[in-house]
Amino acid sequence: MKIKDIAKLAGVSAATVSYALNDTGRVSQEVKQRILDIAASNNYTPNLIAKSLRANRTFTIGVLVEDIKVLATSRIINGIQKYAESHGYQILLSDLGLWEKIDCRYDEAVLYKDKIQSALGLFESLQADGIIYIGMHDRNVTGLLETDKPVVYTYCYTEKKNDFMVTYSNDIAYDVTKYLVDAGHKKIGLISGPINSTPSHKRLLGYQTALMESGIELNLKYISVGNWEYEFGYSACMEFMSMSVKERPTAIFAMNDLMAIGAIEAAGKLGIRVPEDLSVVGFDDTEIGRYYHPKLTTVALPLQEIGSIAAKIIDELSNGEPVQDQEQILPCSLIKRETVKERK
Amino acid sequence: MKIKDIAKLAGVSAATVSYALNDTGRVSQEVKQRILDIAASNNYTPNLIAKSLRANRTFTIGVLVEDIKVLATSRIINGIQKYAESHGYQILLSDLGLWEKIDCRYDEAVLYKDKIQSALGLFESLQADGIIYIGMHDRNVTGLLETDKPVVYTYCYTEKKNDFMVTYSNDIAYDVTKYLVDAGHKKIGLISGPINSTPSHKRLLGYQTALMESGIELNLKYISVGNWEYEFGYSACMEFMSMSVKERPTAIFAMNDLMAIGAIEAAGKLGIRVPEDLSVVGFDDTEIGRYYHPKLTTVALPLQEIGSIAAKIIDELSNGEPVQDQEQILPCSLIKRETVKERK
DNA sequence: ATTGAATGCTTAAACCTTTAACCTGTTTTT
DNA sequence: AAAAACAGGTTAAAGGTTTAAGCATTCAAT
Numbered sequence: 196m197k198i199k200d201i202a203k204l205a206g207v208s209a210a211t212v213s214y215a216l217n218d219t220g221r222v223s224q225e226v227k228q229r230i231l232d233i234a235a236s237n238n239y240t241p242n243l244i245a246k247s248l249r250a251n252r253t254f255t256i257g258v259l260v261e262d263i264k265v266l267a268t269s270r271i272i273n274g275i276q277k278y279a280e281s282h283g284y285q286i287l288l289s290d291l292g293l294w295e296k297i298d299c300r301y302d303e304a305v306l307y308k309d310k311i312q313s314a315l316g317l318f319e320s321l322q323a324d325g326i327i328y329i330g331m332h333d334r335n336v337t338g339l340l341e342t343d344k345p346v347v348y349t350y351c352y353t354e355k356k357n358d359f360m361v362t363y364s365n366d367i368a369y370d371v372t373k374y375l376v377d378a379g380h381k382k383i384g385l386i387s388g389p390i391n392s393t394p395s396h397k398r399l400l401g402y403q404t405a406l407m408e409s410g411i412e413l414n415l416k417y418i419s420v421g422n423w424e425y426e427f428g429y430s431a432c433m434e435f436m437s438m439s440v441k442e443r444p445t446a447i448f449a450m451n452d453l454m455a456i457g458a459i460e461a462a463g464k465l466g467i468r469v470p471e472d473l474s475v476v477g478f479d480d481t482e483i484g485r486y487y488h489p490k491l492t493t494v495a496l497p498l499q500e501i502g503s504i505a506a507k508i509i510d511e512l513s514n515g516e517p518v519q520d521q522e523q524i525l526p527c528s529l530i531k532r533e534t535v536k537e538r539k
Numbered sequence: 540m541k542i543k544d545i546a547k548l549a550g551v552s553a554a555t556v557s558y559a560l561n562d563t564g565r566v567s568q569e570v571k572q573r574i575l576d577i578a579a580s581n582n583y584t585p586n587l588i589a590k591s592l593r594a595n596r597t598f599t600i601g602v603l604v605e606d607i608k609v610l611a612t613s614r615i616i617n618g619i620q621k622y623a624e625s626h627g628y629q630i631l632l633s634d635l636g637l638w639e640k641i642d643c644r645y646d647e648a649v650l651y652k653d654k655i656q657s658a659l660g661l662f663e664s665l666q667a668d669g670i671i672y673i674g675m676h677d678r679n680v681t682g683l684l685e686t687d688k689p690v691v692y693t694y695c696y697t698e699k700k701n702d703f704m705v706t707y708s709n710d711i712a713y714d715v716t717k718y719l720v721d722a723g724h725k726k727i728g729l730i731s732g733p734i735n736s737t738p739s740h741k742r743l744l745g746y747q748t749a750l751m752e753s754g755i756e757l758n759l760k761y762i763s764v765g766n767w768e769y770e771f772g773y774s775a776c777m778e779f780m781s782m783s784v785k786e787r788p789t790a791i792f793a794m795n796d797l798m799a800i801g802a803i804e805a806a807g808k809l810g811i812r813v814p815e816d817l818s819v820v821g822f823d824d825t826e827i828g829r830y831y832h833p834k835l836t837t838v839a840l841p842l843q844e845i846g847s848i849a850a851k852i853i854d855e856l857s858n859g860e861p862v863q864d865q866e867q868i869l870p871c872s873l874i875k876r877e878t879v880k881e882r883k
Numbered sequence: 884a885t886t887g888a889a890t891g892c893t894t895a896a897a898c899c900t901t902t903a904a905c906c907t908g909t910t911t912t913t
Numbered sequence: 914a915a916a917a918a919c920a921g922g923t924t925a926a927a928g929g930t931t932t933a934a935g936c937a938t939t940c941a942a943t
Binding site for chain 3: 197198199209210213214217219220241242244245246247248249250
Binding site for chain 1: 663827
């Protein structure tokens, strides 16, 4: 069923059908209704490919993800979809599957430039209106995507000045630390991600600032720098707890849920109770923490919003509208559950 | 950069450029090389929209998912991507976001027919070569997708006879039960999903068969039918454990990891040790089980393979090749970890 | 020397929509 | 009554690519 077919049935020209269907141009009520009826009863679906060819717009957003299996990725995509759906866009997805290839979660995605370029090539060939990159790795992303189309980096950071970026704020690390201090803790262990990781670095800063403002001296033996793995959380906590009872942390802030759970496991092994003897805060608000026992106090990221805003930027850019902020950094929130004892 | 531009630079007609780039038709080596060089140095990207319009093929697979945030979904998409990538396809994604709307996880997706139809309409408009439906809900899917394009249902079951289906086999329930019996258990509690759920039903059958073959009488008080939630696993186990020590199950097979964890929590509350006093097996191999303590013995589904095979079917169908099986049911595997004690 | 085939290229139509420009009556304005 | 405006259409071109058909030219075979 094409426009031509409708035209023939309605006894008008193809142009008139197009005008009627798009509610543009001048078509009499009578003829318009006839055309609409015919289209509906033959369930005509417009050929967007032809439309796109003509309009040089596809109403399609290319989404390039480092790994679809990471939950945060899905949540961001969910946000993109929400916007896309209500604004007539369709999502083109390409999954780089990085996680299964680089064992080292904080490795550089630069290695995958070929793969990225080929995915990008497809997006360009399919005339995507813009590209959203969902970057889960730690380093700043820069010089990865070579394209003339508008690009929005999400989750990760970029240094490129002509691209857009929407991510979460690590300032929450400040609030978490404050929260622990207010709960009466003075010795707060920090289980960090790798040192060369941008978010780790920013969170460390928040931790330091909060301590300083609270008049607590920064003590390097309370900072454990590692990877993002469960096992590291476990061993880091073991090390903390090997200190004398006087010295050892009464609270631990882990930079992700996995390490937080690892830490709690270690404490359990040593007979140290959480939260009675040791408070623990995680980061990411993953399912693991929600169903763990005790339920993990953690930080939730505004992932869905990140996705929606990224999609909105592409939309505005494609419509030639001005976009307010090149960078948007959304606040996180602390989810108080069962692993922090708020003693006074 | 269009074919016409290359043609002008190379001093030939557009047709010749097309022939050269696609390595079809008759073009002299010399001219072909010249064209290829020009295309490369100006990094020409073919306009797939125009190509699609002409060819009436887009090399695009429409993927319609019930909820992208469910981990199983991501894994299947990962499988689709794997195939797509190596065969020149691109993924069009549409997320129905059902999970956040129907609280009841086993509700019928029929309610969302409008949303499904509109997503489908977009796929049709964009001339997707075929459609893969990733269905996470329990009921058989039927009559949901009205389209002329080839449809492959994954994960879920369908009754429609002219569509394709690729999913996992629930026969593993038989093996799990056998495994528990072989480990010395005679009283095996079953924590099931809802009664009207297709997979629940099939797994129950496997459980029954295994018991029968082992000469163990089926006892209804060892079967708890509920929803898929953590809380139900908890209360179901509580009920099992309220029986006398003589009567109560020495092993529990939960139909998902979440309920399995709930059951272990309940046992812990009662001072019953897992696996020493009680063995537990889950289903799904989710992250939660992997990092839980003790590490959960569970069933892994061939999700990535499901995705790849589904994509392959679309590919073959689009190429006019015959597809061997209308239905493909792939085997699951038992992941033995720490929650089953293999006593003799 | 004439035919036949092979080579290397060009022309033009087709895929389906949109849209500027044009045409023909009818109504309004001066 | 003539000119202008308008309503309700139509025609044709354009968007980038593919591909059947056609046209010379060369070369081998009769």
